[in-house]
Structure formats: structure tokens, C-alpha cells
Amino acid sequence: MIFKKLARQFVAPVAAATLALGASFSASADDKEIVLGGSIPMTGPFAFAGIQFDRGLKDYVEWINAQGGIEGHRLRYVGEDTGYQQDQSVAVFRRITSRENVNFYFGDSTAFQQAINRELDRRDILMTGASFASELNNPDQYPLQFLLGPDYSEQVGILLRHIADESPGARVALIHSDTEFGRDPIAFGRNMAEQLGLTVAATIVTPPGAADISAAALELRRARPDYAIFHGYVLSPIPDFIQRARQMGMDTRFMGTYYTMDQGIINEMGEAADGFMGVMPYRYYYDEEGPAPIMDAIRELHDEYQSTTYIQGWMTGVLITKIAGETIRAGKELTGRNMRETLDSLRDIDTGGIMGVPANFLGNSIPIGRIYRADVSKGQMVPVSDWIILD
Amino acid sequence: MEWLFFFEVSLAGLGTGGLYALTAIAFVLIYKATRVINLAIGEMLMVGAYLFFGAAAGWALPWWLAIIAALIGGGILGIVLERGVIRPLLGENPISVFMVTIGLGSILVGMVELIWTANPRSLPNFFPTDPIFIGDAFLAPKTFWSFVVAAVVIALFLLLFRFWRGGVALRATASDQGAAYAMGINVPAVYSLAWCLAGVIAAGAGILLGSIGGISSEMGFFGLTVLVVVIVGGLDSVLGALLAGILIGWMEAMAGVYLGGEYEHLVTFILLMVVLLLRPYGLFGTREIERL
Numbered sequence: 001m002i003f004k005k006l007a008r009q010f011v012a013p014v015a016a017a018t019l020a021l022g023a024s025f026s027a028s029a030d031d032k033e034i035v036l037g038g039s040i041p042m043t044g045p046f047a048f049a050g051i052q053f054d055r056g057l058k059d060y061v062e063w064i065n066a067q068g069g070i071e072g073h074r075l076r077y078v079g080e081d082t083g084y085q086q087d088q089s090v091a092v093f094r095r096i097t098s099r100e101n102v103n104f105y106f107g108d109s110t111a112f113q114q115a116i117n118r119e120l121d122r123r124d125i126l127m128t129g130a131s132f133a134s135e136l137n138n139p140d141q142y143p144l145q146f147l148l149g150p151d152y153s154e155q156v157g158i159l160l161r162h163i164a165d166e167s168p169g170a171r172v173a174l175i176h177s178d179t180e181f182g183r184d185p186i187a188f189g190r191n192m193a194e195q196l197g198l199t200v201a202a203t204i205v206t207p208p209g210a211a212d213i214s215a216a217a218l219e220l221r222r223a224r225p226d227y228a229i230f231h232g233y234v235l236s237p238i239p240d241f242i243q244r245a246r247q248m249g250m251d252t253r254f255m256g257t258y259y260t261m262d263q264g265i266i267n268e269m270g271e272a273a274d275g276f277m278g279v280m281p282y283r284y285y286y287d288e289e290g291p292a293p294i295m296d297a298i299r300e301l302h303d304e305y306q307s308t309t310y311i312q313g314w315m316t317g318v319l320i321t322k323i324a325g326e327t328i329r330a331g332k333e334l335t336g337r338n339m340r341e342t343l344d345s346l347r348d349i350d351t352g353g354i355m356g357v358p359a360n361f362l363g364n365s366i367p368i369g370r371i372y373r374a375d376v377s378k379g380q381m382v383p384v385s386d387w388i389i390l391d
Numbered sequence: 392m393e394w395l396f397f398f399e400v401s402l403a404g405l406g407t408g409g410l411y412a413l414t415a416i417a418f419v420l421i422y423k424a425t426r427v428i429n430l431a432i433g434e435m436l437m438v439g440a441y442l443f444f445g446a447a448a449g450w451a452l453p454w455w456l457a458i459i460a461a462l463i464g465g466g467i468l469g470i471v472l473e474r475g476v477i478r479p480l481l482g483e484n485p486i487s488v489f490m491v492t493i494g495l496g497s498i499l500v501g502m503v504e505l506i507w508t509a510n511p512r513s514l515p516n517f518f519p520t521d522p523i524f525i526g527d528a529f530l531a532p533k534t535f536w537s538f539v540v541a542a543v544v545i546a547l548f549l550l551l552f553r554f555w556r557g558g559v560a561l562r563a564t565a566s567d568q569g570a571a572y573a574m575g576i577n578v579p580a581v582y583s584l585a586w587c588l589a590g591v592i593a594a595g596a597g598i599l600l601g602s603i604g605g606i607s608s609e610m611g612f613f614g615l616t617v618l619v620v621v622i623v624g625g626l627d628s629v630l631g632a633l634l635a636g637i638l639i640g641w642m643e644a645m646a647g648v649y650l651g652g653e654y655e656h657l658v659t660f661i662l663l664m665v666v667l668l669l670r671p672y673g674l675f676g677t678r679e680i681e682r683l
Contacts, residue, residue, distance in 0.1 A: 214403030
């Protein structure tokens with residue numbers, strides 16, 4: 001009884017005052033806030049990237065707010081762990097979008113970004129994320145999504161363009177995992193290789209989670225390619241393929257796509273990495289060539305190597321800043337559709353040096369990348385091409 | 392030339408088959424002694440590989456000492472799982488125990504990710520790297536040496552199983568628990584022994600597998616093919632596990648090269664279906680007759 005009285009006399013008014021205070025805060029915050037939600041794979045098999053996305057996004061948000069925010073608006077990031085499970089990613093999306101006024105969203109996988117597409121349309125939110133799937137690079141089907149660089153087909157296209165420039169008429173093998181991720185760029189790659197006058201000597205498929213690729217390595221030797229492009233893997237079985245090829249006396253040059261190309265993954269390859277090449281849409285942390293204020297800001301914040309997925313987090317922030325900033329300047333509301341219009345109108349985006357050339361969207365992607373080669377003695381990836389722009 | 396290629400692919404398939412056979416023996420050992428279908432065998436293998444990684448890369452132990460540490464760790468893991476989780480469930484519905492092993496697999500994955508993160512890793516190389524030639528046929532040194540090690544371990548295990556006192560107790564318990572009790576065999580200790588040995592074998596297989604293709608928390612996927620191997624060979628047959636392991640390794644290599652990598656698992660599971668239709672107890676499994 002006493003407790004009930006106490007509750008009536010003290011707790012209820014305090015709670016009401018707190019709620020009122022909270023409401024006034026959120027009302028004023030809503031007016032001047034841009035919210036970036038995120039389904040982030042902090043655990044599970046993609047955690048190596050998810051933790052870095054999260055760090056990169058948090059650091060960027062802190063940095064841009066210290067610069068005065070985006071046109072006077074504070075950027076706020078709200079991310080939750082998904083364990084890289086699609087159902088969990090959807091649940092996190094629903095939870096965050098139901099309690100926050102979300103403007104942008106960061107997705108953690110192709111499957112999630114496909115599944116949530118209708119919901120984006122309903123809630124009028126603009127999304128980007130971890131996926132570089134070619135299917136998402138379709139503004140008709142995915143009008144409220146954009147990629148943070150070239151899609152997987154374009155990544156392979158950039159590699160093929162480099163091969164055609166370096167060794168016209170070369171023989172190329174495409175090696176991919178038997179997953180949606182692995183199959184993504186293969187048909188496009190075969191066509192583009194033909195157009196560039198290259199010969200596709202073999203297309204080798206490995207089952208998901210294949211532990212031993214002995215037979216596939218023999219198939220590669222039979223094809224005798226000048227170049228072999230891996231896609232659909234992060235690390236395994238790439239070093240094993242390279243070691244076996246060297247033991248068989250092959251002089252094939254091996255290449256990979258974005259998620260294989262972080263310095264940390266390359267280091268795990270050990271000596272097999274020496275000479276390994278691949279496409280990278282962003283500058284590496286230690287690449288100090290040319291003026292790059294954003295890369296400088298990252299280096300100022302951290303004096304040790306930061307992964308490419310961390311830089312991908314900053315790239316997200318830079319693009320959000322451009323899109324939201326232009327939309328606000330045009331006097332429009334920060335809805336997904338308005339921001340899509342802004343995105344389509346952006347030309348020669350300055351990424352602060354993350355990309356070495358001004359960026360332009362083509363559809364939903366930015367088809368820009370550069371070929372880097374692993375120099376094991378230096379412990380770094382060194383550029384071996386200019387920035388390549390696919391049209 | 393084509394025959395040489397066929398021979399090389401066959402050798403590669405036998406190499407993979409050796410690993411299947413080794414892991415399958417760990418599975419059969421547990422099933423024979425305790426009648427538990429242990430679906431966490433792939434994850435036990437993964438833990439073994441990570442223990443080796445932790446000892447070799449984390450503690451910077453020499454590779455041979457790291458292997459011993461990982462094998463001991465695998466054995467301890469087997470005992471802990473048996474005493475802590477499986478034994479309290481003895482006498483329960485086999486489906487419950489089966490489901491618990493699935494849960495155990497998830498817990499082991501979670502533990503590994505907590506300790507070593509989910510980042511993909513490479514194991515320190517401890518195999519000789521000189522290419523192996525059998526006639527003109529090339530065999531990758533990792534495949535060759537892992538097959539040799541698997542074969543030696545299997546042979547050693549068969550000898551232990553045949554002649555060692557503990558091995559005889561294991562066989563006696565497997566064939567008739569009641570009689571084993573009556574003869575004074577400490578059956579609960581035999582259960583622990585079976586899980587301990589299976590943990591050691593799985594850890595060994597994990598080290599071999601990880602040294603070939605690297606390690607990740609998803610390595611347990613390998614256990615799925617091993618499950619097919621033991622069902623094809625017969626859940627309680629050591630000979631079946633050996634032959635089915637070799638057969639499936641060879642078939643996968645052939646399918647991968649001549650049909651394409653996307654058909655490797657398809658061929659394996661078609662074989663499983665055919666064997667289950669024709670011999671539901673596997674090629675060499677004990678045919679159990681139940682009165683209804």
C-alpha cells in the first residue's frame with residue numbers, strides 16, 4: 001500500500017517528466033538529425049568485415065559531427081549485430097526502423113538486401129551495404145539501393161581490362177565457389193573476356209566449403225592459363241591453389257576480387273601471396289599518393305593499419321554526406337526517393353581520396369577500381385595500374 | 392596423357408578420401424561404443440585445428456609440440472563432452488541425444504569464434520613442400536603427406552583396437568554391453584575412452600585438413616560429408632568407414648573434374664540415396680532385426 005502511494009506521489013510524476021524531456025529532446029533531435037541504421041554482422045562468418053564496418057561507421061560519424069555535421073544536421077548511427085543471419089538482419093531492420101526515424105540503412109548481405117527491398121520502398125529509406133552483387137546494380141528493381149563501388153561483375157571486368165592491356169590475347173581461368181556470391185560475375189566475365197580478345201581457358205567450380213581442391217588444381221594445370229581470377233572466396237582455398245600451381249611449375253598469375261584483397265587476408269596467405277593481384281576500389285591505409293583529406297583523417301585517428309572494410313565504412317559516410325547534403329541544400333525532405341534523385345544528379349563525387357579519381361554512379365554502382373599487387377617483402381599492396389573506370 | 396590425368400585425379404581423390412576415412416573412424420568409434428550419432432564430429436575436428444593454431448601461432452610452440460598439445464586438447468574435449476553432456480542423457484530417447492550433438496556443434500563454433508574470432512586463418516606449414524611424383528603423375532605434397540599420416544594413424548588405431556586391453560574392452564562393450572558389464576569391464580570408463588579417442592582422431596584430422604585448406608569456424612561443414620561416408624559404409628563398421636571414405640573421396644574428385652565442381656556433392660548424395668535404398672544398414676553395417 002505504502003509502495004503504491006509512493007509510486008503515485010513520486011515515481012509517476014518523475015516518469016512523466018522524463019518522458020516529456022525525452023520527447024522534447026527527440027523532437028528537437030529529429031529536426032536536426034540524420035539517422036543511419038545498420039544490420040551489422042558483428043558475429044558469425046562475416047564478422048571479420050562486420051566489426052570493421054561498425055568501427056569505420058562510428059569513427060566517420062564522430063568525425064563528421066566534429067566538423068559540424070551534414071549541413072548543420074547531426075549524423076547518428078544505430079547498428080545491431082545480425083550474426084550474418086538473414087532472418088536476424090530483417091529483425092534488426094524492423095526493430096531499428098520502428099523506433100527511429102531512419103534515413104539511410106546499411107545492409108550486411110546480398111540476401112538481406114534483396115529480401116528487404118520492398119520494405120525500403122514502403123518506408124522510403126535509402127540503403128547501401130556490404131554487398132556488391134551485380135543483381136543489386138539495377139535501378140529499376142532496386143531504386144532505393146546503391147553500392148559502395150563496382151559490383152562483382154564490374155570488379156572482374158576491371159581485372160580483365162587490366163589483363164587485356166598487359167597481355168593482349170592472354171588465356172584466363174575463372175575459379176569460383178558454387179554459391180550465389182561465387183557465380184555472380186562469371187557469365188559477365190566470360191562475355192567480357194571474349195570482347196577483349198582474351199581466351200577463357202577454363203571455368204573451375206569448387207563446392208561451398210571445399211576442404212581439398214587437389215582435383216581442381218589439376219584441372220587448372222590442364223588449362224594452363226596465363227591468369228586465374230578467383231571469386232566467391234575470402235581466403236581458403238586460394239593459397240592452396242597458388243601453392244599447388246607453383247609446385248606444378250605453372251607461371252600463372254593469380255588475382256582476386258574485393259573481399260580477398262584486404263592486407264590482413266593477404267598476410268594470412270603467407271608466401272603464396274607474393275605477386276597476388278586484385279581489384280580494389282579504395283586506397284589502402286598506407287597509400288599516401290596524391291591529396292586525400294579523408295585518408296589523412298583516418299591516418300590521424302589511427303596510427304596503425306586499418307582494413308579496407310573499415311575504409312568501406314568511411315566510404316559509406318562520405319557518400320551519405322554528399323547525398324544528404326545535396327538533398328538538404330535543394331530544400332527537399334530526406335526521404336529515400338528524394339535522395340535517390342540527388343544520387344542520380346551527382347557528378348564527379350569527391351571521395352576525399354578514398355577513390356583516386358572523381359566517382360560517378362553508373363546505375364547503382366561506381367565502376368571504379370585499381371589493380372594492386374602483393375609485395376610480401378614490403379608487407380604491402382602496391383598499385384600496378386592507374387584507376388580503371390568501366391563505362 | 393588423358394590416362395595420366397585420370398590417374399592424377401584418382402590419386403588426389405584418394406588423398407581426400409584418406410581424410411574422410413580418418414574422421415569417419417572417429418564417428419564410428421563413438422557410435423559403436425555408445426550408440427550416439429555424433430553430429431558434432433565436424434566441429435570437434437574444427438576445434439582440434441584451432442587448438443593447433445593456438446598452440447603454434449599463439450604460444451609459438453614448435454609444430455610437433457603444437458600437434459601433441461592439440462591432440463591432448465582434442466582428447467580432453469571428447470572426455471568433457473561425454474562426461475558433461477552425453478552421459479547424463481544415457482537412456483534418453485536417441486533423437487534427444489542426436490539433437491543435443493547438433494547443439495554441441497553450434498556451441499563449439501561459438502566458442503571458437505569467441506576465442507579466435509571468425510577471421511579465416513592459415514595454419515603454419517609443417518609438411519615437406521617438394522612435389523611428389525608417382526611415375527609421371529604429380530601429387531601435391533600436402534595431399535600425399537596427409538594421406539600417409541592418415542593411413543599410419545588408421546593402421547595404428549586398428550592395431551590398438553585389435554590388441555590393446557582398452558581396445559578389446561571397447562570392442563566387447565560395442566558387441567554386448569550387458570556381457571561386458573558381467574565380465575567386469577568398466578563400461579562408463581569405456582564410454583569416456585571412446586569419446587577421448589574420437590576427440591584425438593578428430594583433432595588429428597582437423598590439423599591435416601586445416602594444413603591443406605586453411606581453417607575457419609565453418610570447417611565443421613566437412614562433418615556433413617563424413618556423415619554420408621559413415622552411413623554409406625555402415626554406422627558401426629570400421630572397414631565400411633575406411634572403404635566408403637576412400638570411395639567418396641575418389642568419386643568427388645572424378646565428379647569435380649569431369650562433371651564440374653557443382654556436381655561433387657550431388658554425386659555424393661546420390662550414392663547415399665542408392666545405398667540407403669538397396670542396403671539401409673550401409674555397405675558393411677550390422678543388419679539389425681527388430682521384432683514388432
